[in-house]
Every structure is written in C-alpha cells, then in structure tokens.
Amino acid sequence: MGKRIQVQRRGRGAPTFKAATHKRVAPSQYPATVTAEEYFEKAIKGVVEDFLHDPGRGTPLALIRFENGETCYTVIPEGLYLGQQIQMGGRASVDVGNIIPIGKIPEGTMICNIELRPGDGGKIAKSSGAYAMVVTHTAQGTIIKLPSGKTRYIDDRCRATIGVVSGAGRTEKPFLKAGMKFHLLKAKGHKYPRTRGRAMVAAVHPYGSSKRSARKVTTTSHGASPGQKVGLIAARGAGQKKKRKVYSV
Numbered sequence: 001m002g003k004r005i006q007v008q009r010r011g012r013g014a015p016t017f018k019a020a021t022h023k024r025v026a027p028s029q030y031p032a033t034v035t036a037e038e039y040f041e042k043a044i045k046g047v048v049e050d051f052l053h054d055p056g057r058g059t060p061l062a063l064i065r066f067e068n069g070e071t072c073y074t075v076i077p078e079g080l081y082l083g084q085q086i087q088m089g090g091r092a093s094v095d096v097g098n099i100i101p102i103g104k105i106p107e108g109t110m111i112c113n114i115e116l117r118p119g120d121g122g123k124i125a126k127s128s129g130a131y132a133m134v135v136t137h138t139a140q141g142t143i144i145k146l147p148s149g150k151t152r153y154i155d156d157r158c159r160a161t162i163g164v165v166s167g168a169g170r171t172e173k174p175f176l177k178a179g180m181k182f183h184l185l186k187a188k189g190h191k192y193p194r195t196r197g198r199a200m201v202a203a204v205h206p207y208g209s210s211k212r213s214a215r216k217v218t219t220t221s222h223g224a225s226p227g228q229k230v231g232l233i234a235a236r237g238a239g240q241k242k243k244r245k246v247y248s249v
C-alpha cells in the first residue's frame with residue numbers, strides 16, 4: 001500500500017506545509033478609508049516613517065503616515081528615502097513616491113502598485129523591479145502597458161505610485177547554496193526541493209515508475225480525485241503552442 005502523494009498531504013492543511021504568515025508585517029495597500037472622491041481633487045500630505053522587511057516579499061515595505069491620521073504600508077519605489085514628504089491625490093506633483101489617480105498622470109510615466117478598481121488598495125506591478133507605463137487617456141479610461149507587455153483600460157480614479165518598484169536585479173543574484181533557496185521558498189510556503197513524479201516509484205505518484213513504459217497523459221480534469229490531480233490541471237492544451245507563419249500578400 002502506497003503512502004499519500006505530496007498533493008494529498010499538502011491539501012490536508014497541516015502546519016508542515018503552511019507558510020509562516022504570522023511573521024509578515026502587513027499587506028501592501030493604500031488607505032481604504034479615503035474614498036476616490038476625497039482624493040481625486042485634493043493632495044493629502046504624508047511622510048515616510050520607516051522601512052521594513054516583509055518575509056516572503058522581494059522588496060521592502062514603507063510605512064507612510066498621512067496628515068489626516070491614516071497610515072499604510074506600501075512597496076517602495078526606487079529613490080524613496082526616510083523622512084521624505086509625499087502626496088496622495090489628484091493635485092499631487094508627478095514625483096517619485098507620490099500616489100496619484102491614473103487619470104491625472106501624464107502619458108509616458110512609469111508607475112507601480114496600480115489599483116484595478118478604485119479603492120482596492122493596489123494589485124498590479126508590486127514585485128521587485130516591476131513597473132507599468134501610462135500609454136494614453138481616453139473617454140473609456142486610461143490605457144496602461146502592463147509589465148507583461150499587454151495593454152489594459154483602467155478607471156481614471158484608480159491610484160498608482162510614481163516610479164519603479166525597488167529591488168530590481170534581485171533575481172540575477174545566484175543563490176549559491178541550496179539552503180538559501182530553501183529558506184526563501186519556506187517563507188512563501190513553497191515546497192523545496194521538488195522531486196519529479198517520474199523519478200518516484202509507482203506507489204507514490206501517478207507518473208512514477210522506473211520502467212520504460214509509455215508516459216501517462218499529464219492533463220487532468222478539475223473533478224479528478226486528490227490522488228490523481230497532478231500535472232496540467234484542466235489545461236486547454238497539452239503542449240507548447242506552435243508559432244504560426246504569417247504570409248504577407
């Protein structure tokens with residue numbers, strides 16, 4: 001009788017496989033109590049009080065205190081320093097660290113920590129070195145170029161921070177030791193090292209076998225049982241997409 005596979009053991013929710021979220025500082029969000037109407041035509045002043053390391057996050061967090069008594073933790077753009085005076089609102093200047101509604105940001109400006117809906121706190125371009133760019137303003141909203149290269153319409157009232165998220169080039173530094181990567185992934189709740197299912201015995205994984213048999217299909221449905229749900233779950237395609245040739249007339 002085989003033991004439970006890794007997917008089944010993680011799904012039980014045991015402390016072994018949980019991320020140590022109690023060590024994390026706070027979510028990176030803009031103040032939720034300030035409505036879009038309040039800041040769109042104003043400029044609320046604030047000051048950067050502290051920089052903090054957040055386990056599992058690739059960039060530090062900044063503690064910002066505003067003049068109305070509100071505080072928030074947000075990702076740090078490059079060039080921000082302790083004690084810097086920043087502004088949040090539609091009348092704020094376009095300087096690094098200022099939080100401005102996208103509808104008020106000039107075209108071609110690099111921004112980060114962007115809201116998808118007014119008041120959601122910031123969802124896009126929050127990892128180290130990430131940024132988006134304001135392309136143009138239209139009647140339907142503002143078109144921004146995402147870090148992936150795609151473009152998207154965003155509501156003019158959505159907030160964004162001017163600048164590029166600090167920590168660019170973090171992924172270029174080698175780990176050098178397996179223990180360094182182990183502790184990084186442990187903070188995120190990821191399993192490391194990962195063993196290929198193909199390298200296991202058949203009793204502990206659906207793909208496992210040392211025999212040179214035909215490889216099992218790696219796509220599984222959403223309704224598969226926990227012991228079977230491995231590989232490409234509900235994948236639309238089983239392999240890499242082939243590039244199609246475009247013939248010009």
